[in-house]
Amino acid sequence: MELLAVKGLSVTFPQDDKTNRVVDDISFSIRRNEVIGLVGESGSGKTVTATAVLRLTRQPADIETGQILFHEEDLLTKPESELQAIRGSKISMIFQNPRSSLNPLMKVGDQIARAYRIHSKYKKSKAKSEALKMLKLVGIPDPEARYEAYPHELSGGMCQRVMIAMALACNPDLLIADEPTTGLDVTIEAQVFDLIKELQKEIGMSVLLITHDLGVVAETCDRVAVMYGGHIVEMAEIDKIFREQKHPYSKHLLGSLLKLDQKSNGDLNMEEIAPPPIDYKTAGCRFANRCPAAYERCFSEKPPVTTVAAGHTVMCHLYEEGNQVGTIA
Amino acid sequence: MEPLLEVKNVKKWFRSGRDTVHAVNGISLTIHPGEVVALVGESGCGKSTTSRTILRLTDPTEGQILYKGIDISRMPEKQFRAYRSKIQMVFQDPTMSLNPLFTVKRTLSEPLRLQGIKGKDEIESRIIQMLKKVQLGPEHLDRYPRQLSGGQRQRVGIARALITDPDLVILDEPTSALDMSVKLSVINLLRKLQHELNASYLLITHDMNTVKHLCSRVMVMYLGRIVEAGPVSEVFANPKHPYTRALLSAIPVADPTTKKERIRLIGDTPSPVSLPKGCSLADRCPMAEPRCKERQPELQHLPGERMVACHLVEEMVSS
Amino acid sequence: MNISTETAEVTPALRNDKRFRFTRLFKHNVSLTTGLILLIFLVLVAILGPLLTQHSPYETSPGDQYMAPSLAHLFGTDEFGRDIITRVIHAARLDLFIAVSVTALAFVVGSIVGSFAGFYGGWVDMVISRLVDVLLSFPAFILAMGVTAMLGNNLQNVIIALSVAYMPYFIRLTRAEMLKLRNAEFADAARCMGTSKVKIMLVHLLPNAIGPAVAQCTLTMGWAILDAAGLSFLGLGIQAPTAEWGVMIGNGVRDIFSGEWWTAFFPGIAVIVTVMTFNLIAIGVRQLKED
Known part of the structure; x- marks a missing residue:
């Protein structure tokens, strides 16, 4: 489903x-x-x-x-x-730069606990114990001590674990x-x-x-x-x-x-x-001018999405149904 | 053969407020003419600091750096300037390492001018020659860095380093800011130029694939020390030190069918402010024994020009 | 896709983009265009104005004292019967000259001193930064008053006094930029080539660090006009009978009470328009940078 x-x-x-x-x-x-x-x-x-x-x-x-x-x-x-x-x-999201995604003025443990309090409406003590559990789950050694730490006191890897803990806090x-x-x-x-x-x-x-x-x-x-x-x-x-x-x-x-x-x-x-320049515009396939297998049609017509096998889709003229060109090196 | 560069027991400590950061803790290495050596390790292991001391961008706290037998580590800047053109560097981020207000021509003519080459035509012809070697053309002469793609910028960075015919080029993560296909052609270019110019390379990186394709010898650094060294093919095929094993097993393999066993290290690299008394890996090592926390292992020679600093390997060898 | 890097590639390219059009600039940046038009007008007045006026700014005419604005004397005449529009136009030259030289001096000296502080750090930075703190603890105008009072009030000293008063801003701006830039990889690269430290600072880093200080210039021009006029008004700057806006306002103020408002009013308008011109440009430049 x-x-x-x-x-x-x-x-x-x-x-x-x-x-x-x-x-x-x-x-x-x-x-x-x-x-x-x-x-x-x-x-x-x-x-x-x-x-x-x-x-x-x-x-x-x-x-x-x-x-x-x-x-x-x-x-x-x-x-x-x-x-x-x-x-x-x-739906939770974790970003590229964990340190800048955390609030620098708030203890990391409290940031996780906050996620529980907002989304699961947990009481303060319950949220804290859940946050500690989560810190343990993401493999942070000595979670009790790290709960009290601020983001700048943790390494990049630890910050990313905290981010993951926060993202997973509410079973997304x-x-x-x-x-x-x-x-x-x-x-x-x-x-x-x-x-x-x-x-x-x-x-x-x-x-x-x-x-x-x-x-x-x-x-x-x-x-x-x-x-x-x-x-x-x-x-x-x-x-x-x-x-x-x-x-x-x-x-x-x-x-x-x-x-x-x-x-x-x-x-x-x-x-x-x-990659094509951000303002690149074409009537055909965006990859055509860099494609080793491109032919006229690729420059004039946008390729459709073709299903080539169960669960396998390709957006390319070469694999359109009935296309005989469909073999490339 | 006389070594080109010898680094002898170099230490570099920084003051940071009340703390002392032990960035490099006594490393020794030798590079022969025409050799391509890699210094690998993760961020904060001291590999970049080591390269900066060789380039005299920072002075070592202790130890010697011999270039063709002459100690350059404490030479006054004025005297060292004569050696500058011989030891060059390619930087990690080509966007940051090129002056945004200089054209390609100006960037490349500066090292030549500093060497005392005055003639305009000579400078221009040497620049065009060099550009050709890095697969750029005269049409790039008057471009600014922002008008170049990432790969082209890194090529200009390489040209700047090689234009003075250096004996030793330090490559500091030269490919890690580049996309895959660009990365490949830059590695290829560096390899080709090495054959042509016969310069020595010291590659500083955490990318094992670049090491594999470029280098003959590799040294693995952890927390300011070399923990393993040897020929690339042997170290990669049969790593001895637990850290090297973990490092190599952590590299994702681009084949969905192989499910390999990963050697896991526990937690994070300890802070270089307070170094552990014993082996620097002891707290993270899955194989650590009590003595690992007590005494620091020495770098031991193994057969086949390999070296390892681990108590467990010492026993393997002696038994 | 990383949006931030892509936009970063787009914005600087704007500068030498051939398609860069004034119509677009006008549409998007009203402050800058208005400011520039006013500036062109002011410069033209300063250069050509004196050639077109019928009178001399110092030509007194005892019979024509305190004449209200009329067709013969558009801005009226003052206590000595001098034609005010002539004096306002002649003063434009002097006042713009003061503004430009004050700003240039503050900019050049300030950026170089700031570069040294930011680049070398350590005790050099300590000494310079403390001096800047001391200077900044006085309002610029009070400081300039003190300096002219000390050096004596003539044109040269007014320029020195005002540039000393504005210099700390340039020092701070350049120092901050330099601090960011001194560890730039391209500075290391230059050092690896054997470029000397001073050259790295002046040739490689300073041009990259100068942006904010350049933007500060337009603002400083406005301040200089205002403060130069202020000094003259208080009798600490340019002295009568020189045709200078501040002097004219100073002399004209007492006439306001006896009904002759025009003697101070028109030079006042000139100051306001000029200061506004520079402020509009400053706002426009800032908007340009934010876009």
Whole structure:
């Protein structure tokens, strides 16, 4: 059953006199108890998509069209007050920079307890004991002492754990994690992802993970959506993306990863594919001018989203039904 | 062969209010001409401070730094200026390391001018030559950093470091601010230039993939000390020190079918203000024994030019 | 997508964007355009005005004392029968000259001193910062009064006094920027090349640190006009019979009570318009930076 369904979402961003569409007509869904990865390089629109789900897109970005169905109710038509009740209780979000997302003047323990008091209406003492439990759950050593600490007294990894504890405080149905380990060390990064995965299984929530690291995706996600220039160009189960990726951009992304992953001294030479400029406009496919397999049609007509196998969709002319060109190297 | 650079027991302590931060606690390393060595570790392990002492951007508290046998660690700045062009650095964030108000041409002509090259034509032709080597063209000469992409900026940073024909280039996380495909071509470029110019590289990074593709030897740092060193292929295939093992096992593998066992460290890196008495990893190490907290392990030589600082390995070797 | 980095790439490009149009500037930034138009007007008056007036600012005409504004004398005449519009126009040159030189002196010296404080830190910073604190503990105008009283009141000393009074603001602004910049990677890069410290400070860092101080300039111009006039009004600055707005207001004030309001009124308007011009530009520049 679908927990969240995003349908035809577009987000625009004004620049001078023009409006640029940074997220362009994307649709995807998240089932219960599932980890979805949203991957793409910088400028692909993945963070905007994530913030749009909670209607937290920063000014002057503007959600133009679309539906965001959560438990079959459209979040985009809800009044702000109802949305506020959903944020942090049904859907939680953890951000890139944990330290700046915490209140510097408040004890970290109290910040978690506050989440309980607001969303679960717990009494003070009950909220504190629950917060302590949560600190323990996210693997913070000596939780009683850390409860009294201020964010600046904790390391980046610890702050991110506190953020996760806060996000999970009210048993959300969906956790949105936007590059939750940027700036953290690899060993800490591994701890954070292991923790998210463990907790996800334990309390049975869904996770939308935004990242540019395909290694993390391979280890954490069930399904992946690949974004390029504001489109989801391909979406499939994790094995399919890594083994039978169809879209030329996915091939490029995975190709560069494979090259990096191979034994040393291999040839690393490959074309750099930059994201399209923010104001890039075309009638055709946004990837066409960088695509090794592009043909005339790609420049003149926007490719439709085609289902190539169960649960595997591609946005590319090469895989349209009845298209014979559909094989590329 | 005479070593190009020898770092001997360098320590660097900072004052921070009433505390002393022990950033580097006695590290020694040797780099030979034409060698590409990596210094890896996580943030705060002292790898960047080590590189800054070699470049004399900060002075070591203790220890010696020998460049071709000459101690440069306490040389007055004026005298050291003669060595500057020989030891160069490529910085992590190309956006921060290029002066936003300088064109590419101005950025690249400064090191040449400081070397005493005066002729306008000579400077320009050398810049164009260098740009070609880093796969940029004369059309980039008059651009400002903001008019370049991230990859192009890092190429300018590399050109600036290499234009004076240095013997040693310190690469401080040269790829960590770049997107994947750009990262690949920058690694490729650095490798190609190393073959062409035969300079030595000291790569400072936490990205094991870059190490694998660029370096022959690796040193792993933890809390201001080297805990393991050796040839890259051997250290990666068979890491000895528990920290190295944890570090390597933490790197996500881009293959959904392999589910590998992760060696987990407990908690966080201790603060470099009050160093533990014994092994610096003892509090986090899953294999720690009582003696690990008592005595600090020395860096021991192992067969195959490998070195490890761990009590447990000492026993492995002696038994 | 990271919105913040993308917008950061867009804004600086505006400066040499070929599509940069005045119509858009006018539509979006009314303060700046109005200010600039007024400034052009003021500068034209200062440069060309004296060539167009029929009278001399010092030409007395005993028969024409205290004539109310009329077609012959648009702003009227003063106690010596001097034509006020002529004097106001001639004074524009002097007052703008004072404003520009005061600001230039305060800006140049202040930014360099501030750079040293921020870049070198330590005792250099200590000494400079304490001095700035001392200077800032006096209101700028009182400080300028003290300096002119000490040095003697002539044009040169008025300029020195006012620039000393405004210098602390420039020192503080540049020092703060320099503190942020001195650990910039490009400064380290320059050091690695063998660039000397002073050169790193002046050539690499100062141009990057100067932005806020430049913005402060327009504001300072307005203050300088006002305070220079204030000093003359109190008899501590430029002396009569020089054609200067402050002097004219000072002399004209007593005429107000006997009904001859125009002798002080028109130079007063000139001061107000000029100060407003610079303040509008200052507001406009700030708005430009926020956009």
